[in-house]
Amino acid sequence: MAYRRLSNQSLVGVLIVLVGVVLLVDTTGLYDTGFLLTYVPSLFVLVGLYALVSSDFRNVGGPLVLVTVASAWQLVALDVVTVGRILRFWPLLIVLVGLSIALGRVRPSVAEVDDDRFDLVAAFGGLDRRATSKTFTGGNVTVAFGGGELDLRDTLVPAPPARVNVVALFGGVDVVVPRDWNVRLDVLPVFGAAEDDRPRREAEHDGVDLVVTGFCAFGGVTVTN
Structure with missing residues (x-):
């Protein structure tokens, strides 16, 4: 029997559906999914890493910023660090933007x-x-x-x-x-x-x-x- 590989587009659609189902179950009171929603930032981290790999590291700036912000968000959601401590590192975003511009100049655009x-x-x-x-x-x-x-x-x-x-x-x-x-x-x-x-x-x-x-x-x- 031949199996057809699930496309990236289908994976994105399935991911959105799963998030929607979790939110629907929580808002309708069918089940408390709050513990799952705590890990939503990790989902964005995975999306950013996937975007880096799928683009052969040509698309760098946006995914890096997404991974950084989502990682900080996850640490705050888990009470590992406070918002005030995270905000001390906001200049890191400027560094990432600069790196993305520099990498974009040395890599072919198409x-x-x-x-x-x-x-x-x-x-x-x-x-x-x-x-x-x-x-x-x-x-x-x-x-x-x-x-x-x-x-x-x-x-x-x-x-x-x-x-x-x-x-x-x-x-x-x-x-x-x-x-x-x-x-x-x-x-x-x-x-x-x-x-x-x-x-x-x-x-x-x-x-x-x-x-x-x-x-x-x-x-x-x-x-x-």
């Missing part, structure tokens, strides 16, 4: 992805990828509290349409496509926008090369060339 399918996640930072596969089929892009750009101009789709699912929460994603591609945009915006900014639109020629689906909240998804 990374190539040559897989037929990709599964990209960026949290509290940026994501810039250029796909180069000549047998491109699609992928997933998840951005939270940040922005991203996915460049598909160097790809070929032998069996159209390719499908890209985008989830943007408090951030935006730009999908850059070749000029001759016909793109169908089927993204649900909530307090956000999903737009095709290209001069050529779906109704102007036959066939569909790319279908962009997904969801955006307090952010946007834009198709451009």
